[in-house]
Amino acid sequence: MMRIEEFARRLRARETTSAEAVDSCLQRIEDTRRLNAFTLVMADEARRQARELDAELAAGRDRGPLHGVPMTIKDILDIRGVPTTAASRVREGHVADRDCPAVAQLRQAGAIFVGKTNLHEFAFGTTNEDSAFGPARNPRDETRSPGGSSGGSGASLAAGVGLATMGTDTGGSIRIPAAVCGVVGLKPTLGEVPVDGVVPLSRTMDHVGPLANSVADACLVYYALLGDPRRPPPAPVPIRGLRLAVLRPYFCDLLDEEVRASFERALDRLRHAGARVEDIAINHAADIGPVYLHLVLSDAAAYHARTLDAMPDRYCPQVRLRLEMGRYILAEDYVRALAGRVVLTREVDAALVRHDALVLPTMPIPAPRIGDATVEIAGQPQPVRNVMLRLTQLFDVTGHPAISIPSEPTRSGLPVGFQLVGGRDQTDALLRVALACEAVVSR
Amino acid sequence: MTPTRKNEPDDLAAWLQAAAADADRRGLPELKPLLETLGKATAALRAADFNDNATAPAGERAPR
Numbered sequence: 001m002m003r004i005e006e007f008a009r010r011l012r013a014r015e016t017t018s019a020e021a022v023d024s025c026l027q028r029i030e031d032t033r034r035l036n037a038f039t040l041v042m043a044d045e046a047r048r049q050a051r052e053l054d055a056e057l058a059a060g061r062d063r064g065p066l067h068g069v070p071m072t073i074k075d076i077l078d079i080r081g082v083p084t085t086a087a088s089r090v091r092e093g094h095v096a097d098r099d100c101p102a103v104a105q106l107r108q109a110g111a112i113f114v115g116k117t118n119l120h121e122f123a124f125g126t127t128n129e130d131s132a133f134g135p136a137r138n139p140r141d142e143t144r145s146p147g148g149s150s151g152g153s154g155a156s157l158a159a160g161v162g163l164a165t166m167g168t169d170t171g172g173s174i175r176i177p178a179a180v181c182g183v184v185g186l187k188p189t190l191g192e193v194p195v196d197g198v199v200p201l202s203r204t205m206d207h208v209g210p211l212a213n214s215v216a217d218a219c220l221v222y223y224a225l226l227g228d229p230r231r232p233p234p235a236p237v238p239i240r241g242l243r244l245a246v247l248r249p250y251f252c253d254l255l256d257e258e259v260r261a262s263f264e265r266a267l268d269r270l271r272h273a274g275a276r277v278e279d280i281a282i283n284h285a286a287d288i289g290p291v292y293l294h295l296v297l298s299d300a301a302a303y304h305a306r307t308l309d310a311m312p313d314r315y316c317p318q319v320r321l322r323l324e325m326g327r328y329i330l331a332e333d334y335v336r337a338l339a340g341r342v343v344l345t346r347e348v349d350a351a352l353v354r355h356d357a358l359v360l361p362t363m364p365i366p367a368p369r370i371g372d373a374t375v376e377i378a379g380q381p382q383p384v385r386n387v388m389l390r391l392t393q394l395f396d397v398t399g400h401p402a403i404s405i406p407s408e409p410t411r412s413g414l415p416v417g418f419q420l421v422g423g424r425d426q427t428d429a430l431l432r433v434a435l436a437c438e439a440v441v442s443r
Numbered sequence: 444m445t446p447t448r449k450n451e452p453d454d455l456a457a458w459l460q461a462a463a464a465d466a467d468r469r470g471l472p473e474l475k476p477l478l479e480t481l482g483k484a485t486a487a488l489r490a491a492d493f494n495d496n497a498t499a500p501a502g503e504r505a506p507r
Binding site: 284286287289290291293294297317321322324325328329330333336337339340343 | 458474478481485494495
């Protein structure tokens with residue numbers, strides 16, 4: 001896969017043009033149509049953007065590393081003039097009248113939007129199976145899910161469409177597709193990237209962030225989202241002496257054996273490279289699932305209450321049922337979950353006091369097969385949805401930045417993700433750690 | 444549905460019974476297994492040791 005920095009160099013050396021890159025993307029979309037990764041292809045608009053940006057560059061106006069870079073956008077973020085469907089028939093007829101702030105920043109940075117990507121309806125699921133557009137498929141194995149909810153984003157990027165893509169993450173929806181599609185996924189600190197103009201799943205836990213082909217590319221998109229599009233990726237921290245804390249109890253209790261082996265080999269490589277790796281525990285880890293569930297169900301049910309009553313048949317049946325479940329949560333239990341959120345945030349803060357990052361697998365399993373409701377781990381059937389969220393949801397509850405980078409794949413070639421977690425409001429420091437670890441773990 | 448008033452297992456059973464009856468009334472019987480799952484998560488949440496207890500010392504207040 002071409003990296004953004006390489007494309008930028010070739011563009012400025014006049015070895016390629018944005019128009020050529022867009023045409024190549026559009027052809028790739030045609031060639032991989034069976035992945036069902038897109039809800040909308042914006043061919044005419046993308047070609048127009050490319051012509052304008054090529055002309056700008058020829059005239060000496062350079063917007064920075066994202067100038068003329070083709071990207072895709074999860075169909076839950078507003079792009080002016082086109083529908084934001086959230087992969088739901090509930091939103092039929094909607095057309096965005098302006099770019100959401102995240103898209104506006106990318107447009108200002110020179111990114112070109114070639115299409116909107118499929119997702120689990122209203123971002124409320126981890127497999128991308130429940131979508132008004134049908135399931136997206138994993139390019140590494142088309143019988144398997146590309147993860148979710150940003151499944152079309154992960155699938156399109158891994159299939160070679162565009163140089164980066166945008167996702168949202170409320171329980172793991174950027175990092176999960178990144179892990180199972182073999183790319184990088186960054187969830188910044190909660191609140192860092194505006195969520196205005198993004199259809200909410202949980203107004204208290206939604207994050208916006210990029211999926212990219214490398215940590216450096218993720219940095220470039222992240223900086224553009226912050227309004228600093230000319231900033232280059234930072235230098236990696238020295239790996240020697242890097243202090244990494246492995247979250248062991250709970251987080252490593254329920255792992256597919258090949259995921260466990262990939263994770264342990266990654267840790268061995270980091271130790272061998274000079275990192276100091278130690279095991280730690282997070283108190284109250286067993287409460288993560290209940291806390292997350294009560295928050296996300298309540299937040300989502302509140303947002304959807306009117307349409308659940310007015311047009312229930314327009315929802316995918318499983319998504320409708322999960323939304324309905326939230327309407328039965330008592331206020332006192334929501335308050336308990338809020339208390340748990342404070343406690344868990346303190347626990348993660350405390351774990352980071354003496355460490356540069358926390359590390360754990362991104363997903364306990366490789367990509368599940370489409371249609372499977374359960375997956376077997378250590379001989380026991382486990383619900384796919386619970387398992388997929390198990391290692392990511394904590395950091396949506398607490399708001400800590402987290403990134404998934406590829407580690408060694410399974411024997412059959414399925415991607416596996418290695419997750420790093422940094423201090424709140426220290427996304428940039430996490431990226432410097434991730435750059436260092438990527439050179440060791442993802443090589 | 445009728446909300447429950449105490450934090451004891453009997454109350455969760457009553458909550459689940461009321462919720463399941465409400466799901467039936469609304470023509471959503473397929474919701475009942477999900478409500479059972481939710482009930483287990485709620486039981487775990489209520490059992491967590493970070494919960495308030497009106498008989499305990501007030502202590503310091505953490506921001507929420």
